[in-house]
Amino acid sequence: MASPTAAVITPTGITAPTYAEILAYLQAKYRSIYGDDVYLEPDSQDGQFLAVQALAISDANAAVIAAYLSFSPGTAQKAALSSNVKINGIARAVPTNSQADVICIGQAGTSITSGIAEDEAGYKWALPALVTIPPAGTITVTATCTTIGAVSAGIGQINKIVTATRGWQSVTNPSSASMGAPVETDPALRARQKTSTALPSRTVLEGTIGAVASVSGVTRYAAYDNDTSATDANGIPANHLAMVVEGGDVTAIASAIAAKKGPGGGTYGTTSATVLNVYGMPITINFFRPTYRTITGAMALKALAGYTAAIGAAAQQAVSDYVNQVAIGGGPSGTVEWADALTAANSVPGSSTFKLTALTLSGPGGAGTPDVPLAFNQAALCTPASIVLTVT
Template identity: 55%
Template sequence: MATPVCTIDENGIHAPTYQACLDYFKAEYRGIYGQDVYLENDSQDGQLLALFALALHDANSMSVSVYNAFSPSSAQGVGLSRVVKINGLRRNVATSSTVDLRIVGVAGTTISNGAAADDAGNRWLLPVNVTIPPAGEITVTAIAAQPGDMKAAPDTITTIATPTRGWQSVTNPSDAVPGAPVERDAALRRRQAVSTALPSRTVLEGIVGAVASISGVNRYRVYENDTDITDVNGIPSHSIAFVVEGGDAQTIAETIARKKTPGAGTFGSTTVTVIDAYGVTHDVRFSRPVQVDISVAIVLKPLAGYTTGVEESIKQAAVDYINAVEIGGGEARVVEWGEVIEAIKSIAGKDAFRLVSLDLSSPGGPGTPDITLAFDEASHCDIADVTVSIAP
């Protein structure tokens, strides 16, 4: 009879089933005590062999888990956090909301432990020391003083909370990036896969890998216009355009400047001044995504086993998919209605309800049924934006 323990070959690891383990013990037992011995489930000897088989099956399962923990594509939890260190990565911890602020003032002014405030009175903390360059303005990334999903629409952070001589004004050209929970396994796997592009053969792949590895970066998208004319997105000829959610603006700009080829242009709504090794200043441009808030209206028919827990899982599945859609919506540039349905149908309680209808909507109107995104837009959804109704 085949071995009851795990085997490893060129195709990976293979573990026998619990029944195979039990059959092995029964066969060996009968080989010792005779073929006529009674070993069914209602016998003491049969129950003892079942315990042996279960223990062996559990050990086999543990061996499979250990084997899988050595690969980023199959490792989970702490094991995944450890294995990605070989790529110089760390799992992103829970973060506060961040926002890019445009600071205007007298050249040479140093702002120490500065803070700005939005229209709702929330404080946003600047880096410890900010020095206004000769151009008279600088873009820095501020962090919300309070943890959690702090929101701020464009041009709503306009109050200088720590008045400093020479600091004249502050504003946020783009939406704040919501604080994120601890990075999920799926997101860390995607980031690990992209990080391997750092030593790539193409320059653009190398820049993408470097930007993706920056602490705090959640989603990102890069566009390249290698033609002689401005493209449909407004990107000038022979330029690259990064759209980056999260991460420090100065670090992102310095990374792009360090990795890109000489003479290649950068395009975006955020401009950061970078000083090279020779003391020459360069304006590096990239964009922060424009947040598109998406609402989901679900109508379903509950079946046996439907609970409030199932309803919460439905909402979370929709939120997780929408918040994971890449900036610009992928090749089709949409948040796909069908993918939201697939995400909901994949939850553990999928047999406890029947989906009657699902509608997506955004500030631009209802989906048809998908939601179309511009090249620099990022979809966003909160649990509160998902409603579940019971069909009459």
């Protein structure tokens, strides 16, 4: 029989006594040996010695629990989670560069080798190694910022040709750039691991979503399947699939959709790419890049004992982080949730040193009521500085 101080694995999982329970058990055993009148308060030598032993046992139990949980992608963390997801054929995303779909216009047949474009802020954007202008005189490709991290570029801001090439006349980005990301977080990797299991799914839509989610560089995505005979509320035509995809190469995304989508159904979106199907025939795939909507907010805190400016900044960061991870289109609710932002602010370390007295969120259409709605192809964007903090 296991010791009352040990971690125990049962059919329902693993459990372990708390530090207080372990200490109480050791004190009871000590008194059974030396008598009930022995003094074991924290200011005694024997009491401190038992506390050290209890802490060591508690730490060992915590390590055992962490090891037990590391074998499941649902509970593993950091390196263990990175190892677990390999069984699904995926890996933790490394820091990425911003990407933008750009339209290159020029004379038919022009070859652009290692082309570089520049935005209005001076950042360089690299085209694919070789781009050939088709007979139509225009082609859409994905340009990658040469500077790693979250480099932004609004519509039309990537408009300067750096590597002058005969026949290449102009370049512009019809949609905002998808900004680069830091190392993929544990929650994001768990969500992607869950989605990746849909690759061999029995439904076409799940397989298509899984294929797009596995494209390198893709960070967020949403799928809308209008299988009716009429245009739906989002403006998606009858019998069309609309995918909204953030990040990733435009051709790779189109290839993933083409490989998995059902026959006879069309694709809908403002970004287009022509790829070859399994029979070598050209097929045009359409999808959306998300339109970014800036979310701002106002937060009022009442400072209590121990409050510092760093704690207030952490609350601003927490709200900003929540907004930036909201699913494209706002997820099932279609909104940036006020209650979730409130929870994020109240969950920061040191939250006991303040009282959150007010929080409002606003979008392009004004203040939320209290949630801020997003269209099906919109993604929320927020910085800590966008959350105005008032402390009393």
